[in-house]
Amino acid sequence: MFVGRKQELTSLNKSYNRVSFQFPVIYGRRRVGKTTLINEFCKGRKTVYFVALQSTAKENLEILSAQILAALAPGAPQNPFGSFREAVEYVFETAKTERIIFAIDEYPYLASSDKSVSSVLQAAIDRYQSESKLFLILCGSSMSFMEKQVLGYKSPLYGRRTAQYKLLPFDYLDSAEMLPSFSNEEKIILYGVTGGIPEYLSRIDGELSLKENIRGLFFDTSGRLFEEPSNLIKQELKMPETYNAIITAIAGGGSKLNEIATKAGIETSQCSKMLSTLLSLGLVRKQYPITEAKSKKSVYALNDWMFIFWYRFVLPEISRITAGLGGDVCEEVFKEQLNSHTGRAFEECAKQYMWRALKSKTMPFSFKAIGGWWGNNAKERREEEIDLIAFSGKSALFGECKWRNAPVGCDVLDNLVRKSALLQNFTNAQYILFSKSGFTDELRSRASAGDVILVDVQSMFRL
Numbered sequence: 001m002f003v004g005r006k007q008e009l010t011s012l013n014k015s016y017n018r019v020s021f022q023f024p025v026i027y028g029r030r031r032v033g034k035t036t037l038i039n040e041f042c043k044g045r046k047t048v049y050f051v052a053l054q055s056t057a058k059e060n061l062e063i064l065s066a067q068i069l070a071a072l073a074p075g076a077p078q079n080p081f082g083s084f085r086e087a088v089e090y091v092f093e094t095a096k097t098e099r100i101i102f103a104i105d106e107y108p109y110l111a112s113s114d115k116s117v118s119s120v121l122q123a124a125i126d127r128y129q130s131e132s133k134l135f136l137i138l139c140g141s142s143m144s145f146m147e148k149q150v151l152g153y154k155s156p157l158y159g160r161r162t163a164q165y166k167l168l169p170f171d172y173l174d175s176a177e178m179l180p181s182f183s184n185e186e187k188i189i190l191y192g193v194t195g196g197i198p199e200y201l202s203r204i205d206g207e208l209s210l211k212e213n214i215r216g217l218f219f220d221t222s223g224r225l226f227e228e229p230s231n232l233i234k235q236e237l238k239m240p241e242t243y244n245a246i247i248t249a250i251a252g253g254g255s256k257l258n259e260i261a262t263k264a265g266i267e268t269s270q271c272s273k274m275l276s277t278l279l280s281l282g283l284v285r286k287q288y289p290i291t292e293a294k295s296k297k298s299v300y301a302l303n304d305w306m307f308i309f310w311y312r313f314v315l316p317e318i319s320r321i322t323a324g325l326g327g328d329v330c331e332e333v334f335k336e337q338l339n340s341h342t343g344r345a346f347e348e349c350a351k352q353y354m355w356r357a358l359k360s361k362t363m364p365f366s367f368k369a370i371g372g373w374w375g376n377n378a379k380e381r382r383e384e385e386i387d388l389i390a391f392s393g394k395s396a397l398f399g400e401c402k403w404r405n406a407p408v409g410c411d412v413l414d415n416l417v418r419k420s421a422l423l424q425n426f427t428n429a430q431y432i433l434f435s436k437s438g439f440t441d442e443l444r445s446r447a448s449a450g451d452v453i454l455v456d457v458q459s460m461f462r463l
């Protein structure tokens with residue numbers, strides 16, 4: 001069953017129906033569903049689909065030749081083309097008279113095997129595009145390569161794409177479509193351990209319980225996600241041990257450059273460069289208080305919920321899991337730490353809810369940004385935090401998220417109102433509270449006045 005990516009699929013279909021040369025670029029981190037989207041789009045359409053290998057130019061050309069001839073000339077002798085130029089020009093020539101999709105998946109591997117490939121494609125596009133019906137797709141998982149070597153202004157292909165799609169992980173609602181047998185609370189928890197990555201969500205077994213799934217995926221040496229972050233780091237980066245140390249430092253609470261470098265045991269300058277690489281891969285993000293963009297209060301945080309879960313709860317327990325005690329580790333995580341982890345993921349789900357609600361015009365005003373805030377309370381001499389602020393101009397919607405077993409009461413609202421007074425540049429303040437376990441009658445009564453929005457987990461799935 002194809003889930004999510006409705007906007008991207010609709011856009012691709014519209015481009016296909018134009019029957020002129022089209023060149024969309026599709027990219028995103030591994031496991032995010034790029035190939036699934038392409039396969040869904042290509043169903044029932046004449047397609048040359050080629051997955052490049054991390055191999056030699058000769059082997060890639062042989063496989064590409066076989067795919068081209070099988071799709072476009074099935075009765076012809078299956079001899080490899082003499083060069084990538086010949087192969088590409090054959091496809092472009094054929095597409096003069098009929099609509100053909102030519103999809104090259106894992107394009108960075110092909111371009112690395114032969115440095116001339118991008119220039120070959122550029123020359124073919126420039127020569128044929130005015131009379132071509134080709135629908136050319138380049139797809140890749142190497143974010144930095146796709147952004148610099150395909151989309152960047154120094155690339156031979158710069159300016160020739162007709163569309164680009166950066167695929168992000170699913171949000172909690174799209175993730176839920178892959179989890180029909182679980183309760184809404186369990187869907188939030190599973191979003192928090194998979195990060196909304198479709199391939200990981202596809203591994204959830206609806207016949208098993210929440211705990212059985214998490215144990216089997218993470219806390220068993222044969223589990224699909226037992227070594228996944230480590231393997232991804234090895235595939236994407238040189239010096240994986242050092243990158244692992246940096247990510248471990250962030251997962252363990254390090255947030256400032258000096259702090260992360262010290263925990264990782266490396267020089268600050270080296271740490272800074274490696275953090276930049278992790279930022280470009282989308283594994284780390286740089287956060288600012290939402291009202292103070294690029295302030296000195298910036299901190300680093302992991303940007304992938306599965307990585308956060310793995311580095312906090314799996315990596316430190318590798319020895320026990322390998323010794324066959326993964327069941328014990330999983331029990332401890334469920335008993336002592338899962339609620340804390342899910343509480344942080346719940347804040348991300350709340351942001352996603354607010355953006356969706358804004359799109360459906362059910363928010364009290366239109367805002368331009370959502371994020372957390374932290375700062376100094378000079379009067380009480382302490383740091384304060386607000387989970388969410390959505391704002392535009394002088395209007396702000398202040399939010400708090402509570403993932404706990406008791407209903408949220410007026411004390412939470414009162415504390416949020418108190419903290420919101422620290423940001424005096426907003427003259428129109430309203431409030432939104434998110435709760436796992438609902439709200440007290442007293443709070444519901446206060447909210448009926450109109451300046452407080454209450455959102456429980458069930459409401460989050462009724463958008």
